[in-house]
Amino acid sequence: MTDWxxxxxxxxxxxxxxxxxxxxxxxxxxxDEAAARAQLLSMPQRVFRIGEGQxxxxxxxxLPQGGRxxxxxxxxxxxxxxxxxxxxxxxxxxxxxxxxxxxxxxxGRDLSHWVHLSAGEAVSCQSFVTPRLVRxxxxxxxxxxxxxxxxxxxxxxxxxxLRGAEVRGDSAAITGHLLAAELAAARPYWLGQSVVLIxxxxxxxxxxxxxxxxGAPVEHVAPESLIASALAALAGVLA
Numbered sequence: 001m002t003d004w005x006x007x008x009x010x011x012x013x014x015x016x017x018x019x020x021x022x023x024x025x026x027x028x029x030x031x032d033e034a035a036a037r038a039q040l041l042s043m044p045q046r047v048f049r050i051g052e053g054q055x056x057x058x059x060x061x062x063l064p065q066g067g068r069x070x071x072x073x074x075x076x077x078x079x080x081x082x083x084x085x086x087x088x089x090x091x092x093x094x095x096x097x098x099x100x101x102x103x104x105x106x107x108g109r110d111l112s113h114w115v116h117l118s119a120g121e122a123v124s125c126q127s128f129v130t131p132r133l134v135r136x137x138x139x140x141x142x143x144x145x146x147x148x149x150x151x152x153x154x155x156x157x158x159x160x161x162l163r164g165a166e167v168r169g170d171s172a173a174i175t176g177h178l179l180a181a182e183l184a185a186a187r188p189y190w191l192g193q194s195v196v197l198i199x200x201x202x203x204x205x206x207x208x209x210x211x212x213x214x215g216a217p218v219e220h221v222a223p224e225s226l227i228a229s230a231l232a233a234l235a236g237v238l239a
Contacts, residue, residue, distance in 0.1 A: 004238070005043055006231055008050025008070070009222075010085045011108050015050075016040060022232035033070060048238065057124045062090045065237050069093025073122050074117075079125050082113055087122075089198055091233050094120060102194035104210075105186075105218075107131060109204055113184065114189040124187060129184045130227040131203075137162065139175035142206040145213070147176030150182075155184055179210055190216045198223050 006017045016036040018026040028039035037043055049142035052069025057076060064070060073082035074136045080091075086106050093104055094117065101118040109131040114124040133139075147165065151158055158181050183190070190211060195218045197208050211218045 003044040004046040004048060004235070004236070005119070006048045006050060007036070008088070009033075010086055011083075011110065017227075017231060018042065019235060022235040023233060024228055025094050028168065029090075048234065050088055053060055053084075055081065056063035058125065058146070058169055059121050062087060062094055062122050063120065063233055063237060064234055067238075072089070073125065075125050078126070082115065082122070082125055082127070088230045090115060090117065090122065091116075091220065091227045092228075093196060093198065094192060095229040095233055100194075102196060103189050105190070105195055105197045105207075106223075107199040107207060108111050108199070109135075114186045116189065116193075126186055128182045128185070130178050133178050135148030135163065137166065137178070138171055139178065141202055142172060143179045143210055144170065144172040144176035147173035148180040148210060149215075151177045152184055153181035155181060170224060176208070183210065187216050189217075190214075195219070198226070215225055 006019065008015055013029045013031055013034045014036040015025050016028045018040055026040055028036045030036040031040060049069035053071025054076035055072045057074050070084045070087060073087055085108050089106060090104055094100065094207050099119055104115045106113045106115065108131060111127055112130050113125055113127045115125045134237055151161055158177060161177045162174060165177060195211065195216055197204060197218050197220045199207055201222065208218045208220050
């Protein structure tokens with residue numbers, strides 16, 4: 001494939017990658033696409049947009065077969081949307097796990113997604129606003145194990161637990177209560193499953209530790225480490 005570019009938004013900033021076939025030769029990040037483009041020495045004529053399209057309905061292949069852009073993943077029941085940047089990370093994850101059957105737990109700034117993957121397909125998903133709530137309520141990076149245990153045993157008291165933690169100024173408890181509520185709701189996705197956590201290092205320790213406490217095997221992968229292999233895979237189907 002000749003030179004091309006991939007452009008998208010990772011939830012924090014616009015990202016632009018100039019590709020020579022399957023290899024990244026230049027990249028930039030900026031608050032918006034225009035600023036990212038301005039940082040590049042050159043921009044190929046062919047641009048592949050991460051986030052373009054109406055959405056592919058689950059179950060579907062994670063890696064699309066051609067097209068002008070990478071669409072989000074859409075689930076009808078229960079209604080959910082996995083944005084295209086998360087789909088890009090899933091493509092990268094599966095490059096070393098072509099026939100893998102397991103669950104990707106992708107945690108971003110505002111949302112966390114549990115995605116069941118099997119033989120290259122996204123089968124089902126469940127998303128949560130937990131990261132956004134942690135940020136808005138002033139939670140800590142690492143959760144309180146005691147708070148997690150309280151909410152797992154009495155989930156109906158979540159709102160009261162959060163108020164108590166707020167009054168005490170216990171940021172670790174806020175995170176613990178919210179994370180426990182997510183783990184309880186996502187139990188079908190991690191119980192008896194092989195789980196790969198895709199999250200930044202600052203979050204990963206507490207998240208992975210919380211899941212391991214419940215006997216779930218979990219492997220941590222940094223999101224940035226998946227981008228190059230994902231773009232290489234897209235180059236293969238766009239050629």
